[in-house]
Amino acid sequence: MIFKVPSHLRNKNLTAYEPKVVSIGPYHHGKPQFEFMEKQKRRALDNFAKRSGVTIQAYTDEMRKVVGKLKSSYADLDLVRWNDDDEFIKLMILDGCFFIEFLSGRARAFNRHYPDNDPVFGPRGHAINDIAVRQDLLMVENQLPYLAVQTLWLTVPEGRQKPDVGAISQWVASDIMEKDAGFHMLDTHMEELLQIDKRSIHDKEPGKLCASELYQFNVYFRKAESYNKLHFNITTGVLTLPIITINERTVSTYLNMVARASTRESSTAAIFIIYTRLMGTLVQSTKDVRLLQSHGIIINQLSNREAVLEVIQDIAKGTISSDVIVRSNDLSYISIIEGLDKFCKLRTIRLRKTLYVWFTNLTETHFKTPWSGLSLIAAITLLALTVIQTVYAILSLSRQH
Structure with a gap:
């Protein structure tokens, strides 16, 4: 389903x-x-139809067969405005052709279908518009059901020229024909980003820790290139976290991914919600931002750390309330946080045990009698005075020179 962003998220x-x-x-x-x-x-529609040899009426007839499913893919569709099926079908065809034509534009073989000076689909025009258009195509309210793309795709006869499917494979999944009607580009982006295994089980959510507190317990942070590398080694105390890049462009993408995840029940959505909540837990202050930035986990491309902190907290607050955590490929977020809790508790127990043993040895060795205790105190005092006298002598000598 394709939803409008809830007002409590939009207002932020x-x-x-x-x-x-x-x-x-x-x-x-x-x-x-x-x-x-x-x-x-x-123009994209005209070019697509010309290459395929299929009339616009033929595309319209095929799209009419699935118009009910396409309309139902939009949860907040204005049924009064889009009461006319013909107008809605025209929209799906126009947007579907643009989707295919533009995302295929990276292929050199495809670019030959447009003049070099074409403002959008030519090599130069595509390069200029690529980032901005793809950014818009990741907006949660700005989505096209893959069913519309599928319908256009299958209407083209075998042997006719189609844009290179490999050129858009990063957005259009190879199993596009098997997706549900409301599946769309942002869904694909989230699944590829998180690399989710659909086989999942659920656990209860653990407690909370922050990065700087963990660091005080000798938890060390290591960056990972992908989300499936997320891991905590309880033996070494190394927490491996995926890199998160914060800039003006990615902020919008993350917020839209959160909005989408909040309205979708799937392993992809659940694990992204838990990941953003985990980051919101780890990053509670600019001290946490600085720590994770120094380890290469946070890439800060904003003006200051306060802005990064605000972004991460906004993203985390956007997640819906959930009492489940997804386990994927034998990895669960609960296991990581429970591992961190256990590691910190073990560190505390070890420290207390060390202090206890040290204090016990001290009392048994040096405080068996009052005189032995006084002797130890006198020795410590003498050592301290000797150190102070030495430091004073060095400072006096340096002043003379």
């Missing part, structure tokens, strides 16, 4: 969930700032 950051360059789907369709890209969508 009004611009994070608004597309900037192109609207996809019905929620932001028709806004004046997207007029330029609407014209590009029509």
Whole structure:
């Protein structure tokens, strides 16, 4: 399902969930700032239809067969505005063709279908617009069901020119035909980012710790390149965490991923919710930001650490209340935090035991009688005075020179 962002999330950051360059789907369709890209969508449709040899009417007829499923994919669809199926079908075809044409634009073989000076689909135009468009395509309200893409894809006859599927494979899963009707690009992005194993079990959520407190117990932090490397070694005390890059662009992406995860029941959504909550727990102050930044886990591309702290806390607060944690590939977040708790408790017990043994030896060896205790105190006092006298002599000598 494709939802609108809940108001309690939107009010925290009004611009994070608004597309900037192109609207996809019905929620932001028709806004004046997207007029330029609407014209590009029509060009994309013409080019796609010309290469495929399929008439627009044929695409319309095929899309009409699934229009009910497509409409039901949008949980907050304005049924009054989109009462006309023909208008909704036209939107799905336009946006679907733009989706395929633009995301295929990285392939050199594909770019030859457009002039080099094309403002959007040519090599230079695509390079200029690539980041901004892909950013908009990761907005939770700016999604197109893969069912629409699938319908366009299957309507093209075998042997006709199709854009290279490999060029869009990073966004369109190889099993696109098997996805549910409401599955979309942000879902794919989250699954690939988190690399979730669908076989999962659930555990109860553990307690909370922060990074700087863990560091005081000799927990060391190591960066990981992917989420499936998340791990805590209770023997060595090394907590391996995936890298998180915080800049103006990724802030919006993370917030939209949280909004999507909050409205979806899946292992991907659950593990992302727990991950963001874990980061919110670990990062409670700028001291925690500085610590994780020094270990290369947080990449800060904002103006200051206070801004990073605010972003991580906002992302964590956006997660829905949940009492479950997903285990994937024999890894669970509860096992990590319980491991941290156990490690810290063991460190505390060891320290107390060491102090107890030291104090016991001290009393048994040096405090068996009052005179032995006084002798020890006198020896310590004499040693302290000797050290002070030596330091004073060195300072006096340095002043003379």
